[in-house]
Structure formats: structure tokens, C-alpha cells
Amino acid sequence: MRSNHGGSERSHNQLVRTIEQYLRIMNIWYCRPEARPVAIKHGKRTIYIKRVNRGVPDIIAIDPRDGRFVGIEVKTGHSKLNPSQVATKNEIVRCCGHYIVARSVTTVMRYFDNGGSNHGGDTTSKNN
Numbered sequence: 003m004r005s006n007h008g009g010s011e012r013s014h015n016q017l018v019r020t021i022e023q024y025l026r027i028m029n030i031w032y033c034r035p036e037a038r039p040v041a042i043k044h045g046k047r048t049i050y051i052k053r054v055n056r057g058v059p060d061i062i063a064i065d066p067r068d069g070r071f072v073g074i075e076v077k078t079g080h081s082k083l084n085p086s087q088v089a090t091k092n093e094i095v096r097c098c099g100h101y102i103v104a105r106s107v108t109t110v111m112r113y114f115d116n117g118g119s120n121h122g123g124d125t126t127s128k129n130n
Contacts, residue, residue, distance in 0.1 A: 013078045018060055020107045021074065025063060028114060032063040032074075057086030059094075059101070065118055071099035072118075074110060 018034070025032045035058050039050040059073035073094045075087060083091065083103065091101045100118055104110050 010078070014076060017078060017104070017107070018076050021061060021076065021104060021110050024107050024110060025061070030063055030066055030114065032061055034061055035059075055086075055090075057084070057088075057090035059087075059090070065100065065114070067117065070118065071097070072113070073099060073101045074104050075102070076104050078105065 022032065022034070035054040037054055037058070039052050042049045042051060060076045061074040063072040063074060064070070065072050071094065073091070075083065075091070077083075094101050100113070102109060102113055
């Protein structure tokens with residue numbers, strides 16, 4: 003299970019892959035920050051170093067129409083944003099970026115099809 007609020011890790015990963023496929027087809031630049039820590043051997047000890055901060059969206063994209071940063075947080079089941087994700091969302095919006103909570107690929111498609119507006123999905127921007 004991914005969280006106590008529903009949505010298995012398998013369905014989460016499947017939705018992330020589907021969104022990535024849509025972004026590739028539409029020729030939209032994106033990346034997935036690597037959240038897993040890096041293991042570094044130090045003598046007999048292994049040190050784990052965190053790669054990204056807590057709350058960073060699952061997918062980061064650039065809107066090709068205006069070059070705006072788009073954070074895409076994928077949620078399945080009844081899962082909700084945790085406090086670090088809410089803080090990151092607020093910071094992205096404060097800096098004039100967009101933030102999408104994607105429970106389906108349709109949410110992402112609507113965002114890009116509607117010029118980044120808040121039609122039919124959970125999207126946030128300073129203008130919304």
C-alpha cells in the first residue's frame with residue numbers, strides 16, 4: 003500500500019506511467035525527480051543520502067505554450083496531499099507555477115488542452 007488513505011503503489015505507478023506516455027506523445031518536456039535515497043558505501047557502513055526534498059511533485063513538466071513550471075502530483079484512491087506536498091504546492095503557485103493533483107490522465111489532458119486553466123480538474127495557479 004502507498005498510504006493509509008487508499009490507492010496501491012501499483013496503481014499509482016501505473017497512473018504515473020500513463021501520464022508520462024501522454025506527455026511524451028504530446029511532446030511536452032517532463033522529468034520525474036528520483037525520490038529514493040542514494041546508497042554510498044563508507045568503509046563498512048552504508049550512508050543513505052536523500053536526493054530530493056519532501057513534497058516535490060511526482061512529475062515536473064514545462065508548459066510548452068508559455069514555459070511555465072507545472073508540478074504534477076499523482077494521487078490514487080482517497081489519498082490526499084500531505085503537509086509537505088501542500089507547502090510545496092503553495093510555493094510553486096506563489097512563484098507563478100501551476101500545480102495539478104492528478105487522479106487520472108484526463109486531469110492532465112484537460113490542463114494542457116484548456117491552456118492551463120482550471121476546467122475539469124484539480125489544478126492550481128496564481129490566476130485561478
